[in-house]
Amino acid sequence: MSQRATQKPDHELHYECVxxxxxxxELLDTKELEQWLELMTEDIRYDMPLRVTRDRGSDRSEFSDEGFNYREDWSTLDARIERFQSEFAWSEDPPTRTRHFVTNVRVKDVDGDELSVKNNLLLFLAQGEEADGTTISAERHDVLRRVDGELKLAERDIRLDHTVLPMKNISVFF
Known part of the structure; x- marks a missing residue:
């Protein structure tokens, strides 16, 4: 197969992921959280391990295997969404305004119906009348799975660039 023939499907796949x-x-920024949850597989694993500062040269990961800001599955994501939309989500009154900037989408591996994809996230948050918002950056390691011809999120590992979250609570999704 020619070089051009092998590159074209990669471009199409990249465009599909983007x-x-x-x-x-868009769903997250417009607070369409039930529709966002529909982008997940039923066996979703949605994790945000704690970042741990390590000395240079350490062979240990900068991310904890035991401590997490998030460690979610379908049922816990669904429960959080239900709570955020209830009158008891005091941390979301007034609602947080978000803007998700997703860049540097890289398809790392294709294994049957599953794609390993890395992407960078810059998340801007603002709430109420505050003059300054909060900016959070991360790299996400995702597994996208093709289900009935559509891509769905099967796994997400959110690797924050922060060791301490610059926000009072985690009432948004990454």
């Missing part, structure tokens, strides 16, 4: 992430960001 389109998926653009749609996901």
């Amino acid at each position: 389109s998926f992430y653009n749609h996901e960001a």
